[in-house]
Amino acid sequence: MNFSKTEYGNRLANIKRSMQEKGIDLLISQDTSNINYITGYDAWSFYYAQCALIHVDLDEPLLFVREQDAGGAFLQNVWSQENILVYNEKYIHTWPTHPYDRLIEIIKERGWDKLSIGLEMDSHYFTAYSYKKLVDGLPEATLKDAERCVNWVRYIKSDAEIDLMKAASLISVEAMNTAIETINPGIRQCDAVGEIQKAMFYGTSDFGGEYSSIATLLPTGKGTSASHLTATQERFVKGEATIIELAGVYKRYHAPIARTVLLGKAEQKKIDAMKATNEALNEGLDAIKPGNTANDVAQKFWSVLDKYEIKKESRTGYSIGIGYPPDWGEHTLNIYKGDMTELQPNVTFHMIAVMQFGSWGVEASHSVRVTDKGFEKFIDFPSDLFIKD
Amino acid sequence: MNFSKTEYGNRLANIKRSMQEKGIDLLISQDTSNINYITGYDAWSFYYAQCALIHVDLDEPLLFVREQDAGGAFLQNVWSQENILVYNEKYIHTWPTHPYDRLIEIIKERGWDKLSIGLEMDSHYFTAYSYKKLVDGLPEATLKDAERCVNWVRYIKSDAEIDLMKAASLISVEAMNTAIETINPGIRQCDAVGEIQKAMFYGTSDFGGEYSSIATLLPTGKGTSASHLTATQERFVKGEATIIELAGVYKRYHAPIARTVLLGKAEQKKIDAMKATNEALNEGLDAIKPGNTANDVAQKFWSVLDKYEIKKESRTGYSIGIGYPPDWGEHTLNIYKGDMTELQPNVTFHMIAVMQFGSWGVEASHSVRVTDKGFEKFIDFPSDLFIKD
Numbered sequence: 130m131n132f133s134k135t136e137y138g139n140r141l142a143n144i145k146r147s148m149q150e151k152g153i154d155l156l157i158s159q160d161t162s163n164i165n166y167i168t169g170y171d172a173w174s175f176y177y178a179q180c181a182l183i184h185v186d187l188d189e190p191l192l193f194v195r196e197q198d199a200g201g202a203f204l205q206n207v208w209s210q211e212n213i214l215v216y217n218e219k220y221i222h223t224w225p226t227h228p229y230d231r232l233i234e235i236i237k238e239r240g241w242d243k244l245s246i247g248l249e250m251d252s253h254y255f256t257a258y259s260y261k262k263l264v265d266g267l268p269e270a271t272l273k274d275a276e277r278c279v280n281w282v283r284y285i286k287s288d289a290e291i292d293l294m295k296a297a298s299l300i301s302v303e304a305m306n307t308a309i310e311t312i313n314p315g316i317r318q319c320d321a322v323g324e325i326q327k328a329m330f331y332g333t334s335d336f337g338g339e340y341s342s343i344a345t346l347l348p349t350g351k352g353t354s355a356s357h358l359t360a361t362q363e364r365f366v367k368g369e370a371t372i373i374e375l376a377g378v379y380k381r382y383h384a385p386i387a388r389t390v391l392l393g394k395a396e397q398k399k400i401d402a403m404k405a406t407n408e409a410l411n412e413g414l415d416a417i418k419p420g421n422t423a424n425d426v427a428q429k430f431w432s433v434l435d436k437y438e439i440k441k442e443s444r445t446g447y448s449i450g451i452g453y454p455p456d457w458g459e460h461t462l463n464i465y466k467g468d469m470t471e472l473q474p475n476v477t478f479h480m481i482a483v484m485q486f487g488s489w490g491v492e493a494s495h496s497v498r499v500t501d502k503g504f505e506k507f508i509d510f511p512s513d514l515f516i517k518d
Numbered sequence: 519m520n521f522s523k524t525e526y527g528n529r530l531a532n533i534k535r536s537m538q539e540k541g542i543d544l545l546i547s548q549d550t551s552n553i554n555y556i557t558g559y560d561a562w563s564f565y566y567a568q569c570a571l572i573h574v575d576l577d578e579p580l581l582f583v584r585e586q587d588a589g590g591a592f593l594q595n596v597w598s599q600e601n602i603l604v605y606n607e608k609y610i611h612t613w614p615t616h617p618y619d620r621l622i623e624i625i626k627e628r629g630w631d632k633l634s635i636g637l638e639m640d641s642h643y644f645t646a647y648s649y650k651k652l653v654d655g656l657p658e659a660t661l662k663d664a665e666r667c668v669n670w671v672r673y674i675k676s677d678a679e680i681d682l683m684k685a686a687s688l689i690s691v692e693a694m695n696t697a698i699e700t701i702n703p704g705i706r707q708c709d710a711v712g713e714i715q716k717a718m719f720y721g722t723s724d725f726g727g728e729y730s731s732i733a734t735l736l737p738t739g740k741g742t743s744a745s746h747l748t749a750t751q752e753r754f755v756k757g758e759a760t761i762i763e764l765a766g767v768y769k770r771y772h773a774p775i776a777r778t779v780l781l782g783k784a785e786q787k788k789i790d791a792m793k794a795t796n797e798a799l800n801e802g803l804d805a806i807k808p809g810n811t812a813n814d815v816a817q818k819f820w821s822v823l824d825k826y827e828i829k830k831e832s833r834t835g836y837s838i839g840i841g842y843p844p845d846w847g848e849h850t851l852n853i854y855k856g857d858m859t860e861l862q863p864n865v866t867f868h869m870i871a872v873m874q875f876g877s878w879g880v881e882a883s884h885s886v887r888v889t890d891k892g893f894e895k896f897i898d899f900p901s902d903l904f905i906k907d
Contacts, residue, residue: 173746173748176642176845197746197831197874198744198746201737201745204744218854224665250650251647251648252645254844257639257648258663259640260646274647319720319721319726319728320726323716327716331708338708343562343565351589351593352590352593354589355587355589357563357587358593359728361728442585443585444607444611455844463610
């Protein structure tokens with residue numbers, strides 16, 4: 130168990146409070162990170178339907194998993210084993226039969242089919258098919274969007290969670306050092322990722338690493354104009370820039386970091402862009418303190434870009450913590466002009482500047498924690514352009 | 519471009535034919551693998567809404583992506599650049615605003631809002647929220663499940679695709695050899711995965727590897743009773759078994775393989791279980807030929823298990839090819855009793871036996887191609903229990 134039973138109890142109590150505020154009696158949580166947060170369950174079984182069920186009047190959540198994955202659930206669920214509900218393999222890959230057919234039966238068996246049921250409507254693995262099953266199968270229930278209520282409970286971290294993120298940060302440093310050392314002209318991109326991945330899993334002697342919820346992003350050359358490209362077997366080219374975005378992971382907690390390496394002599398425009406980017410990031414970071422909002426941070430960040438007449442459309446940060454593919458963002462805090470979400474102590478986020486200039490780009494980022502009076506960086510790592518001439 | 523323009527044209531023609539059979543005028547394909555198959559686009563941008571649109575009367579598909587990812591789309595889309603439709607960042611993380619709001623506008627602008635529109639209802643990233651946007655935003659359209667029609671076109675591979683899977687297989691061999699060498703008593707699980715990942719990305723001198731759409735699965739000890747557990751920082755223990763499931767990947771094509779290693783003296787029951795498993799796999803494989811069905815293969819496989827009075831609930835195979843997280847299965851062929859899908863030349867699948875016996879388990883698998891008269895294995899690798907005494 131990664132956390133005390135008390136901590137899991139606190140999480141559940143906070144989620145129930147939010148459910149009550151929203152008028153939700155029963156929550157169906159399909160978000161993989163939420164399931165982990167609620168039950169401790171951690172396995173790559175999220176490619177099939179699974180969920181945690183929270184009823185406001187029950188002392189424990191239920192965990193609904195595929196029969197083949199029951200073994201893992203029994204090993205990891207922090208709650209009573211009788212609250213693991215296993216569905217048979219006959220529901221797998223046999224449309225129109227579907228695991229949610231069994232879920233609907235369970236809901237009916239327990240007399241919950243007339244309740245107000247909260248759904249994670251835009252959660253990655255809560256498919257349209259699952260939703261339609263519920264709409265058709267529970268005609269007397271009131272189905273409503275839970276609006277990421279579990280994610281919002283995750284928004285403020287416990288000190289125990291912060292410790293795991295600090296461990297993840299040590300792994301991020303190992304991986305980024307490896308990346309910067311390894312990326313050289315003539316080296317295949319995939320080979321560099323091989324070294325980076327090795328560093329991410331070896332982690333440190335105290336903290337072994339895990340798979341990241343986003344692959345190592347490694348746009349290079351013209352690809353730096355796009356932020357989500359991954360490595361190919363092409364070789365790094367002298368004179369070109371490469372962006373590295375990765376996250377060390379410890380017990381599913383992520384500490385992302387993005388940096389830019391330039392092989393050979395740097396063009397002045399790239400040096401200038403990187404300098405302006407770091408100035409903007411620092412200006413934004415300085416606005417971090419409890420009571421300030423995402424908008425405050427964004428305004429400061431963009432004020433620097435405006436000064437240099439740099440245009441940037443994309444947002445510049447999001448909350449982080451537990452992550453599973455395809456995303457390490459928590460879908461709560463959004464560092465963007467107009468987002469009035471308030472910062473609070475132990476809010477953690479990835480402040481990232483993806484800067485695109487037509488056919489090229491640069492990036493830098495900081496994973497940070499809001500402290501009582503300001504902020505601290507999880508990772509102490511230079512954010513200048515790494516020029517390898 | 520990984521394939522000729524002719525091949526992409528053939529794919530599109532086949533998909534349109536299937537759409538017409540199903541009475542679909544416009545297909546919204548959100549499945550990441552399908553998008554890659556249709557357009558060539560390959561980036562880790564699938565954590566936000568994106569899709570390919572195919573209209574039966576248009577010569578080219580449209581690609582709908584986030585503005586931040588437009589650079590990657592312009593580099594990779596094999597069709598005309600004007601058919602890339604970019605949505606603004608204001609739709610990102612600003613519920614109830616949503617990228618599908620823009621998609622609905624586009625559909626209306628083109629006068630497509632009264633058509634019969636096919637949706638990939640149970641595709642991982644086609645969320646309930648996206649679906650509800652379409653239901654509410656296109657009241658005059660007829661929305662229907664496309665029933666994996668693109669996946670079914672992918673079911674039969676071209677020879678060019680088979681070549682990529684053969685390249686992926688060479689990478690699988692490197693990775694599995696590394697796994698079996700590295701897993702030893704006292705070694706941390708995460709460190710073994712570090713070596714495995716390195717091997718997967720280095721691949722061979724001709725074929726550099728890529729990230730796999732499922733993390734290296736590495737259940738060990740009691741964990742072998744569950745099939746989807748990943749590595750921790752705990753150390754391998756003498757006397758315990760470890761299951762390794764991984765896939766070499768080349769240009770997004772996967773060649774999965776599962777094997778079981780036992781450290782120390784093997785208990786006879788595990789040797790016997792592995793032997794029976796391999797006998798069942800071989801019996802199933804021998805039933806592979808064009809005209810036979812998934813059911814034929816499954817019946818043969820289970821007949822051996824029945825002989826040994828071994829019970830197994832879970833299916834024993836699925837089609838493979840392109841993969842993105844969270845899955846490398848194609849969601850078409852299902853090797854399970856009662857699945858009457860017919861095998862045809864160049865159908866490719868992962869025949870896998872996940873064998874669970876209460877507190878322990880073993881696994882083995884073969885990635886295979888259906889040939890004109892039978893089958894061939896992609897990977898030539900012993901499937902016995904690897905006993906390291």
